[in-house]
Amino acid sequence: MEKRTKHPEPKCGIDYAFQRIGGKYKGRILWRLRLGTLRYGELRRTVTGVTAKMLTQALRELEDDGLIERKVYVEVPPKVEYSLTGPGRELLPFLAQLRDWAKEQMLVNHIEALPGSFLK
Amino acid sequence: MEKRTKHPEPKCGIDYAFQRIGGKYKGRILWRLRLGTLRYGELRRTVTGVTAKMLTQALRELEDDGLIERKVYVEVPPKVEYSLTGPGRELLPFLAQLRDWAKEQMLVNHIEALPGSFLK
DNA sequence: CCGCATCCATGTGGATACTG
DNA sequence: CAGTATCCACATGGATGCGG
Numbered sequence: 672m673e674k675r676t677k678h679p680e681p682k683c684g685i686d687y688a689f690q691r692i693g694g695k696y697k698g699r700i701l702w703r704l705r706l707g708t709l710r711y712g713e714l715r716r717t718v719t720g721v722t723a724k725m726l727t728q729a730l731r732e733l734e735d736d737g738l739i740e741r742k743v744y745v746e747v748p749p750k751v752e753y754s755l756t757g758p759g760r761e762l763l764p765f766l767a768q769l770r771d772w773a774k775e776q777m778l779v780n781h782i783e784a785l786p787g788s789f790l791k
Numbered sequence: 792m793e794k795r796t797k798h799p800e801p802k803c804g805i806d807y808a809f810q811r812i813g814g815k816y817k818g819r820i821l822w823r824l825r826l827g828t829l830r831y832g833e834l835r836r837t838v839t840g841v842t843a844k845m846l847t848q849a850l851r852e853l854e855d856d857g858l859i860e861r862k863v864y865v866e867v868p869p870k871v872e873y874s875l876t877g878p879g880r881e882l883l884p885f886l887a888q889l890r891d892w893a894k895e896q897m898l899v900n901h902i903e904a905l906p907g908s909f910l911k
Numbered sequence: 912c913c914g915c916a917t918c919c920a921t922g923t924g925g926a927t928a929c930t931g
Numbered sequence: 932c933a934g935t936a937t938c939c940a941c942a943t944g945g946a947t948g949c950g951g
Binding site for chain 1: 801802806807822839881882884885889890891892893894897900
């Protein structure tokens, strides 16, 4: 094992942000942590479809980028807790807004896709 | 040539949104289009680092997802213009705030990385 | 319980050449 | 000008097994 992902030089703010939260699972991980601390296993169960490998990788990158904090309890059985940092928490309003947009889009697209929809 | 990308079933709103705008260049493309219509060549020059292949692919997916509109002028030389649709425009406040967050993070991280910073 | 190591399939993305 | 077509390197991501 060696280096953890190093981002290429961002071209602008939008680029910088997407390098940090643009992964396949990172948005959902941050969103799951909005209500407070979660253990590794809880994240793995609630972020459906993620494998242990990808979850660990995403968590490490989020940690390296200062968006989440990783706290290890040295005990048996092991316990590791993840929580948002200040910068990570600042992303929540944007994610909420994005979620609202998505919910509206899903509704509209679903209605338009219906056969014989009254909107057509 | 055949099928253009089909998204897997989204797990939630956050997932849905990132499937549509989460690519390597999509955020920057949408952001560049915030001020109005742009031609293909203009996009290619201003979205630095993108190749023709990837730009075309991203534009097609954004079009399929209803976030941008593609308008072809049948003339010589050819001319193709891209602009945001209604749903695409609704993403701009999100991108603007994300950009603000990123600018702040870049500033803070840069200061902390300086040797002998007064913040340390 | 929370990972890491390894192998392997598939996807992403760049370089180059070509076209209506 | 605005793309396609082809080739290929590398990254992403899944499956499985092992370890503190």
